[in-house]
Amino acid sequence: MYDPLLDKHPGAGQPYPSSYWFAEQTKPLPQHAALSGDISADVVVIGAGYTGLSAARELAERFSQQVVLLEAHQPGWGCSGRNAGFVLKGTGRLGPLQLARRFGVQQAQACYAEYQHAFELVQALQQRGRIACQPQAPGYYKLAHHSRFLAGFRQQVEFANQQLGESLQLLSQAELQQRLADHQAQGAIFDPNCYGLNPLQLALGYAAMATNVGVTVYGASPVTNWRSEQGYHRLITQQGSVRAKKVLIASNGYTPKNFHPLLQGRLLPVLSSVIVTRPLTPNELAACGIHGQPIVMDTRALKYYYRLLPDGRLLFGGRGAIRGRDADKPRYGAQLLAALKQSFPMLSQITLDYQWSGWVAVSLDDLPHLYQAPMDSPYVGVSYAAGYCGSGLSFSALAGQRLAELAMGQAIPSLPCYQQPLRTFPLARWRRVGQWLYYQWGRWQDQRR
Numbered sequence: 001m002y003d004p005l006l007d008k009h010p011g012a013g014q015p016y017p018s019s020y021w022f023a024e025q026t027k028p029l030p031q032h033a034a035l036s037g038d039i040s041a042d043v044v045v046i047g048a049g050y051t052g053l054s055a056a057r058e059l060a061e062r063f064s065q066q067v068v069l070l071e072a073h074q075p076g077w078g079c080s081g082r083n084a085g086f087v088l089k090g091t092g093r094l095g096p097l098q099l100a101r102r103f104g105v106q107q108a109q110a111c112y113a114e115y116q117h118a119f120e121l122v123q124a125l126q127q128r129g130r131i132a133c134q135p136q137a138p139g140y141y142k143l144a145h146h147s148r149f150l151a152g153f154r155q156q157v158e159f160a161n162q163q164l165g166e167s168l169q170l171l172s173q174a175e176l177q178q179r180l181a182d183h184q185a186q187g188a189i190f191d192p193n194c195y196g197l198n199p200l201q202l203a204l205g206y207a208a209m210a211t212n213v214g215v216t217v218y219g220a221s222p223v224t225n226w227r228s229e230q231g232y233h234r235l236i237t238q239q240g241s242v243r244a245k246k247v248l249i250a251s252n253g254y255t256p257k258n259f260h261p262l263l264q265g266r267l268l269p270v271l272s273s274v275i276v277t278r279p280l281t282p283n284e285l286a287a288c289g290i291h292g293q294p295i296v297m298d299t300r301a302l303k304y305y306y307r308l309l310p311d312g313r314l315l316f317g318g319r320g321a322i323r324g325r326d327a328d329k330p331r332y333g334a335q336l337l338a339a340l341k342q343s344f345p346m347l348s349q350i351t352l353d354y355q356w357s358g359w360v361a362v363s364l365d366d367l368p369h370l371y372q373a374p375m376d377s378p379y380v381g382v383s384y385a386a387g388y389c390g391s392g393l394s395f396s397a398l399a400g401q402r403l404a405e406l407a408m409g410q411a412i413p414s415l416p417c418y419q420q421p422l423r424t425f426p427l428a429r430w431r432r433v434g435q436w437l438y439y440q441w442g443r444w445q446d447q448r449r
């Protein structure tokens with residue numbers, strides 16, 4: 001598998017991963033042709049995931065820009081078409097209480113208002129684009145995998161309900177077992193608003209909305225080189241090039257090695273892996289005590305997440321291999337399956353139908369960042385949005401919009417994640433070693449009684 005820390009470009013025109021989402025497609029997916037020849041545009045967007053598609057649509061629709069979107073494969077090929085489909089009110093790795101501790105209550109409220117806005121935007125786009133992405137009944141459980149997390153849960157619920165106007169519930173282990181018989185859970189926070197959907201359908205819907213307002217999307221067109229030409233940028237692909245004054249980088253966790261100085265050493269691409277079981281029988285479902293179609297995440301340092309899919313399968317995910325070349329090894333699927341069985345021992349005979357992985361972009365300060373090179377920079381005209389730390393489905397729609405606003409000189413909210421560049425990882429060459437050490441610590445931490 002492509003490895004962003006080692007490979008200089010992500011390949012060209014590869015098929016979608018053989019995920020459950022891809023298998024669920026009933027019609028052939030649109031294929032966008034490769035760029036051929038030398039062209040120009042007002043703005044070039046690199047990467048056709050949620051961020052790039054949203055930014056491109058916004059630039060064409062609201063700012064009447066001529067936009068070219070260059071994608072190495074096809075829209076939604078990256079994280080956006082292969083994630084777990086959890087629509088959450090948040091991004092990065094900091095919850096509202098952690099944001100308040102780091103930046104103060106007012107900033108935490110401002111961040112949360114932005115996350116709420118992003119959450120609502122995803123719903124609005126689904127309706128406006130008539131995107132058939134199978135949104136499920138809402139209900140999100142954050143599980144305490146150990147009782148030592150319950151005191152913190154109480155503080156989080158109080159903060160969210162008193163300071164953010166939320167209506168979260170704190171569930172004891174006994175209350176939780178009435179709704180979800182996870183054998184590992186010691187209690188939970190229940191959020192009645194977040195929900196699951198089909199992420200690939202969402203990405204394809206965003207792509208259709210972008211092309212409908214005049215965005216030109218090229219598939220199989222990885223940017224392999226980049227030149228400055230008297231105030232313009234020229235982006236070179238395998239069979240052509242585009243010249244533009246403004247470039248938005250939306251390649252996020254798939255950003256190749258040495259792609260652009262603005263992103264050099266500032267992201268840690270981490271593999272998140274997913275398995276999908278065969279459909280559960282009605283008896284198995286009843287034994288698991290799963291009511292509704294909840295989305296679920298736990299408190300482990302190396303988190304697990306799962307959800308019940310519309311056809312009764314369980315999707316279960318967590319951290320995968322460290323290197324791209326190990327991503328598809330069956331042992332990572334087997335590890336996830338073993339974890340699933342710890343939560344639901346009654347599924348000891350369950351088998352897998354799908355396993356896949358994708359690269360999420362982790363930032364040093366656990367926050368995403370949007371950034372535009374200043375006027376006196378050699379990279380003037382270039383901006384990026386990246387570092388959602390594995391939680392970008394809802395935020396990316398708004399991040400794309402904010403990126404478009406930044407590029408058009410509009411003011412965007414003053415938040416810790418906007419207007420500051422991603423921080424550079426210390427000893428960036430050794431990011432993988434740091435990740436390995438973190439995984440060792442995380443395993444120890446998660447097994448601690």
Ligand SMILES: Cc1cc2nc3c(=O)[nH]c(=O)nc-3n(C[C@H](O)[C@H](O)[C@H](O)COP(=O)(O)OP(=O)(O)OC[C@H]3O[C@@H](n4cnc5c(N)ncnc54)[C@H](O)[C@@H]3O)c2cc1C
Pocket residue numbers: 009010046047048049050051052070071072073074075076077078079080081082083084085086087088221222223224250251252253254255256272273274317356357358359360388389390391392393394396
């Ligand atoms: C297994 C998994 C589960 C996840 N589950 C969830 C979830 O449930 N909820 C949630 O909120 N988030 C989840 N995420 C994270 C979420 O999917 C991402 O945050 C989000 O999709 C990022 O979107 P994006 O558009 O920024 O990047 P991507 O969707 O990754 O798009 C980047 C695109 O850039 C392209 N590209 C890269 N380099 C070049 C180049 N040189 N030239 C041209 N194109 C290039 C790539 O091909 C890719 O298509 C998950 C991620 C994974 C991997």
